[in-house]
Amino acid sequence: MRRAIVMGGSYAGLFAARVLSDYVEDVMVVEPDEIGADGVGRRVPQRLQLHALLSMGHTQLERWFPGITDELVKGGARLGEGRDVRFYVDGRLKAPVAGTRMLGATRPFLESHVRRRVDGLPNVRLVQAEVTGLVFDGSRVGGVVTGDGEIWEAELVVDAMGRSSRLVEWLTGHGWDEAPVDRMRIDLGYATAMFRRGDELDSLVVAHSSPGPASDYSPEVTEPGALTAVEGDRWSVVLAGYADYRPGPDPEEFLRRMRRCVAPLRTVADDCAMIGDVKTYRFLESRRRVHSRLSRFPGGLVVLGDALASVNPVYGQGLTLAALEANALAAYLRSGSPWRDPAWGYFRLAEAVVSGAWQLSTAADLAQPHVTGPYPRGYRVQKWVADKLTEASVLDSVVNTAYMGVVNMQQPPTTLTDLRLLGRAARVLLRR
Ligand SMILES: Cc1cc2nc3c(=O)[nH]c(=O)nc-3n(C[C@H](O)[C@H](O)[C@H](O)COP(=O)(O)OP(=O)(O)OC[C@H]3O[C@@H](n4cnc5c(N)ncnc54)[C@H](O)[C@@H]3O)c2cc1C
Numbered sequence: 280m281r282r283a284i285v286m287g288g289s290y291a292g293l294f295a296a297r298v299l300s301d302y303v304e305d306v307m308v309v310e311p312d313e314i315g316a317d318g319v320g321r322r323v324p325q326r327l328q329l330h331a332l333l334s335m336g337h338t339q340l341e342r343w344f345p346g347i348t349d350e351l352v353k354g355g356a357r358l359g360e361g362r363d364v365r366f367y368v369d370g371r372l373k374a375p376v377a378g379t380r381m382l383g384a385t386r387p388f389l390e391s392h393v394r395r396r397v398d399g400l401p402n403v404r405l406v407q408a409e410v411t412g413l414v415f416d417g418s419r420v421g422g423v424v425t426g427d428g429e430i431w432e433a434e435l436v437v438d439a440m441g442r443s444s445r446l447v448e449w450l451t452g453h454g455w456d457e458a459p460v461d462r463m464r465i466d467l468g469y470a471t472a473m474f475r476r477g478d479e480l481d482s483l484v485v486a487h488s489s490p491g492p493a494s495d496y497s498p499e500v501t502e503p504g505a506l507t508a509v510e511g512d513r514w515s516v517v518l519a520g521y522a523d524y525r526p527g528p529d530p531e532e533f534l535r536r537m538r539r540c541v542a543p544l545r546t547v548a549d550d551c552a553m554i555g556d557v558k559t560y561r562f563l564e565s566r567r568r569v570h571s572r573l574s575r576f577p578g579g580l581v582v583l584g585d586a587l588a589s590v591n592p593v594y595g596q597g598l599t600l601a602a603l604e605a606n607a608l609a610a611y612l613r614s615g616s617p618w619r620d621p622a623w624g625y626f627r628l629a630e631a632v633v634s635g636a637w638q639l640s641t642a643a644d645l646a647q648p649h650v651t652g653p654y655p656r657g658y659r660v661q662k663w664v665a666d667k668l669t670e671a672s673v674l675d676s677v678v679n680t681a682y683m684g685v686v687n688m689q690q691p692p693t694t695l696t697d698l699r700l701l702g703r704a705a706r707v708l709l710r711r
Contacts, residue, residue, distance in 0.1 A: 280618060283435040284309060284423050286410045289323050290390055291584020291601035292439035293397045297343045298605045300400045302612045303435070309425060311409035314394070318387030323441065325592070327558040328471045329507055329517035330386035331485065334687035336599030337382050339606065340389075344396045348382065351392055355510030356384035359484025366683070367541045368491035370501030373672055374679040383484040383508040385515060386598075410440070413449050419578035419619055435618055436580050437608075439601075444586035455577060458568040463641050465591055465650055468525020469560040472533055474514040474551035484508045486543040489593070491669050503593075504540040506547060513554065514547050519593055522649045528557045565590040565640060567633050570626040578619045581608060581626070588633040590640040599688050603632040638692050639685065668695060671704035674711060678704050 283303040285292045288310030299306045312320040319326050332340070341348055352358055364381045366373045382389075398405055406425075414422040414430055422432040438446045447457050487505040506516045518526040518536050526536060530553055537548035567588035570576060583604040590596055607628035616624045642661060644650050655661070672679040681700050684690040694700070 280434045281305060282307065282431075282433045283437065284431055284433040285437040285439055286423060287439035287441060287444075287584070287586070288312075288394070288405055289439065289441060289584070290386075290393070290598055291441075291586075291604070292437070293390070293393045294339075294343065294602050294605035295437045295439055295583055295608060296397050296403050297393075297400070298609045298612070299435070299437070300397075300403050301609070304402060306400075306403045307431065307433070308397070308403065308405045309408050309410050309423065309431075310405065311407065311426070313407065314391070318385075318391040325469075325560055326386045326390070328386075328469050328560050328592070329505060329515040330389070330598065331487070331505065331507060331595035332382050332384075332389065333595055333599045334380060335689045336602055337380065338689075339599070339602035340393070343602070343605070344393060347392055347396065351382065351384055351389065351510075354388070354392070355512070356382055356388065357484045357508040358382055359482075359508070363482045363484040365483065365486045365543070367486070367488035367501075368669060368673050370488065370541055371673050372541075374674060374676040376676065376680045376683045378680075379683070381485050385509045388510050389598075413446075413453070413580075415453055415577065416579075418575075420580040434579060438580070438582040438586045439584045441585040442589050444582075446582065446586065450577070456573055456575070458570045458576075459572045460566055460568050461637070462564050462566045463644060463650065463653070464564045465562070465644050465647070466522050466525075466564075467562040467591060467593065468520050469517060469562065469592065470519075470526035470528065470533060470557050471515060471517045471560075472530070472557045473509075473554040474516060474547050475554060476508060476512045476514045476551065479546055479550045480508075480543055483543055486541060488541040488544070491666075491673075501541060502536050502539045504537065504544050506544055514551060516544060516547060521647055525561065526557075526559065528559050530557055533557045562592060565637070565644070567630075567637055569630060571623065571630055576621040576623075576626075578621050581611075581622045581629075583608065583629060587629060588637065590636055591644055594636075594640045594643070594686070596636045596640065596688065600633065600636050603688070604629045607632060635691050636688065664701070665695075667708060668701070668704050671707040675703070675707040678707060 280303040282305045283299045285308045288308040312322040314320040359381045364379045408425040410423045412424040420436045504518045509515045537544045584601040611625035672682040
């Protein structure tokens with residue numbers, strides 16, 4: 280293939296460019312945002328929120344950018360192993376997980392390393408411009424138009440423009456149908472603050488506390504929240520809450536809520552100085568577009584990252600999904616499918632990955648009292664089993680290793696229906 284254009288140069292666009300560089304002579308990444316030295320930019324405000332990279336996301340990062348973990352760690356990121364990574368449910372520390380590894384870094388720091396690597400590829404160009412429309416060549420996309428009216432031809436165009444992508448508008452304007460959307464309204468509030476980091480928590484890198492099935496759980500007793508040790512000797516701390524219980528920007532209120540969290544967050548609230556402001560973010564709904572439900576779609580066009588699917592950030596899946604969708608693109612390009620045809624092969628693979636993340640996040644969200652569906656068939660039984668498994672995962676390493684394998688997107692959700700695992704969970708609960 281002679282040229283591919285990636286619209287959007289954030290995390291998903293950079294991964295797509297890396298994959299395409301193996302198959303295409305000339306890869307152009309078109310991104311309007313000017314990313315300053317702080318790595319933040321204007322157009323992706325969630326970059327300022329705590330970003331956890333799931334184990335599978337880390338594996339894919341190292342796969343496509345070998346040696347990047349060492350670079351990140353040399354620059355100040357932290358690599359947590361074993362008990363340096365702690366997960367809590369209803370305020371209780373979960374059983375240890377075999378082989379845990381998680382990276383502690385801010386999103387701008389992580390992404391700036393990925394951008395530098397992609398920028399260094401000989402056949403990739405990063406171009407600062409805004410895409411304003413598509414160019415069609417019969418029933419396929421033949422390129423893009425940028426803000427200055429310039430037309431850039433390409434054999435393959437990738438939409439990595441995030442949740443605010445205007446692709447649907449451009450397609451429907453040319454007589455194509457909109458890909459059906461699944462939505463779940465969750466009304467999540469997020470707030471992140473930075474703190475100076477000393478040796479108050481030894482080698483801890485990640486502490487993550489979520490609500491679970493305990494009947495005596497109440498957010499006033501143990502707040503959900505997380506912290507990560509990041510570059511620059513800082514802690515990144517996030518608090519989350521739904522509907523009317525969303526955290527606000529007031530630092531005193533933030534500290535009060537941290538003092539109702541699990542022990543590591545309480546320690547940071549008491550011992551460490553807050554740096555800068557509390558940054559808030561409101562996330563109204565999870566959504567995914569299902570292109571395989573369409574009967575026609577233009578050739579030469581694929582969609583990935585948040586433009587394809589964006590789920591509740593509490594589960595930390597977005598960056599990992601983007602990387603796995605880039606893998607789907609690699610598999611599609613490797614398959615030798617004629618790229619002039621609609622990329623159904625790509626969409627099927629990418630949607631299989633999205634489906635796992637969607638099942639996991641929406642099943643957990645439906646347990647929130649203010650989330651009103653849609654409920655999948657058999658939801659009550661699924662929830663009962665999931666609650667029991669969560670309970671057993673607090674007590675037993677084997678159950679928790681399988682459970683966290685799914686949470687970390689290393690295993691599909693069906694792993695949790697394995698009869699031997701369910702039997703073990705039942706025995707653990709009975710023994711208790
Ligand atoms: C509060 C919050 C917390 C999160 N926490 C986590 C976490 O802990 N772990 C995790 O893995 N994920 C997390 N996520 C999800 C993660 O942020 C997203 O999944 C990720 O940003 C998706 O990357 P993307 O490249 O698809 O889209 P984006 O990062 O949104 O980037 C889209 C890019 O497209 C560009 N663009 C837009 N329009 C145009 C145009 N017309 N022409 C050219 N370019 C254009 C934009 O400038 C931007 O650079 C979180 C999300 C939120 C909201």
